[in-house]
Amino acid sequence: MREIVIISGKxxxxxxxxxxxxxxxxxxxVICDLDVDAxxxxxxxxxxxxxxxxxxxxxxxxxxxxxxxxCGTCMEMCRFGAVDADGEKFRIDPLRCEGCKVCVxxxxxxxxxxxxxxxxxxxxxxxxxxxMVHAQLFPxxxxxxxxxxxxxxxxxxxxxxxxxxxxxxxxxxxIGCPVISSLSQADLAVVVTEPTPSGVHDLExxxxxxxxFRIKVAVIINKHDLNAGHTEGIEAMCRRKGYVLAGRLPHDxxxxxxxxxxxxxxxxxxxxxGRRVNEAWTVIQGLLNAH
Ligand code: SF4
Ligand code: SF4
Numbered sequence: 001m002r003e004i005v006i007i008s009g010k011x012x013x014x015x016x017x018x019x020x021x022x023x024x025x026x027x028x029x030v031i032c033d034l035d036v037d038a039x040x041x042x043x044x045x046x047x048x049x050x051x052x053x054x055x056x057x058x059x060x061x062x063x064x065x066x067x068x069x070x071c072g073t074c075m076e077m078c079r080f081g082a083v084d085a086d087g088e089k090f091r092i093d094p095l096r097c098e099g100c101k102v103c104v105x106x107x108x109x110x111x112x113x114x115x116x117x118x119x120x121x122x123x124x125x126x127x128x129x130x131x132m133v134h135a136q137l138f139p140x141x142x143x144x145x146x147x148x149x150x151x152x153x154x155x156x157x158x159x160x161x162x163x164x165x166x167x168x169x170x171x172x173x174x175i176g177c178p179v180i181s182s183l184s185q186a187d188l189a190v191v192v193t194e195p196t197p198s199g200v201h202d203l204e205x206x207x208x209x210x211x212x213f214r215i216k217v218a219v220i221i222n223k224h225d226l227n228a229g230h231t232e233g234i235e236a237m238c239r240r241k242g243y244v245l246a247g248r249l250p251h252d253x254x255x256x257x258x259x260x261x262x263x264x265x266x267x268x269x270x271x272x273x274g275r276r277v278n279e280a281w282t283v284i285q286g287l288l289n290a291h
Contacts, residue, residue, distance in 0.1 A: 002288050005186040007171035009202020014222040015192045019170040020044040021277045023129045024264040029166035032155040033134040034148045034182045041170045047125030047132050056116040059099045061092050067111035074103035095140045145177035190218045195230035217243040224248035247280025
């Protein structure tokens with residue numbers, strides 16, 4: 001079983017367009033969208049949900065109005081400003097509650113319940129490119145990395161059950177907990193970057209994270225023709241650090257057209273941008289086979 005995670009130091013570098021194209025090109029895989037804060041792979045892959053389930057993480061405090069005597073202790077004790085007066089009783093704002101349990105411990109009437117927090121929904125779906133594991137967090141719910149780990153586990157079980165030998169993940173952006181969870185057990189991280197000062201900086205940070213976890217790094221420079229100087233800088237960094245430059249993709253309006261049509265760019269264009277993505281995919285397959 002091989003696992004590729006496609007990441008970027010920040011959002012908006014074309015990571016999801018590249019993932020969708022690889023999902024089109026790769027054979028015998030399970031697709032996994034780990035970008036649960038802002039999932040958009042489903043917009044291109046149009047998944048048909050086969051199975052869904054609730055995702056719970058942490059706990060939240062909920063006041064039982066019947067038992068509450070309105071003493072106000074919970075509001076005094078809450079350091080997060082999550083408790084408000086509600087007539088003669090009190091109520092807790094679920095978006096502000098951090099689940100610290102202090103109010104539960106101090107309520108003299110034991111009127112505060114502490115159920116697990118329902119944060120979102122996880123799905124297993126069918127797409128025209130194969131099975132896909134994905135999720136949607138409810139608004140305001142934070143991705144701690146746990147959901148990412150659960151999705152990866154689910155994708156692995158599904159791949160084993162279906163005899164698939166590749167898991168292709170659209171990773172979480174940034175360098176926080178979710179991306180660290182995205183990288184666990186990965187054989188290869190494909191970093192999609194752009195030739196801008198922040199692109200170079202973000203690549204450096206996210207690639208260092210991969211180095212830390214000893215995960216091989218391949219780099220794709222998207223819109224490489226926007227700034228030759230920064231593109232050269234990224235290429236020099238790859239040579240210096242031993243990252244494989246898997247491809248340079250030009251700035252091309254076909255990427256936006258593909259998004260509008262809800263297609264992978266390789267479904268629309270086999271000559272220019274699409275050919276470059278194909279070439280990058282060949283390099284990545286070579287890296288996986290050599291691993
Ligand atoms: S501490 Fe308990 S009894 Fe007092 S206001 Fe809060 S919920 Fe009600
Ligand atoms: S659990 Fe903590 S954060 Fe939530 S309402 Fe109670 S004291 Fe405030």
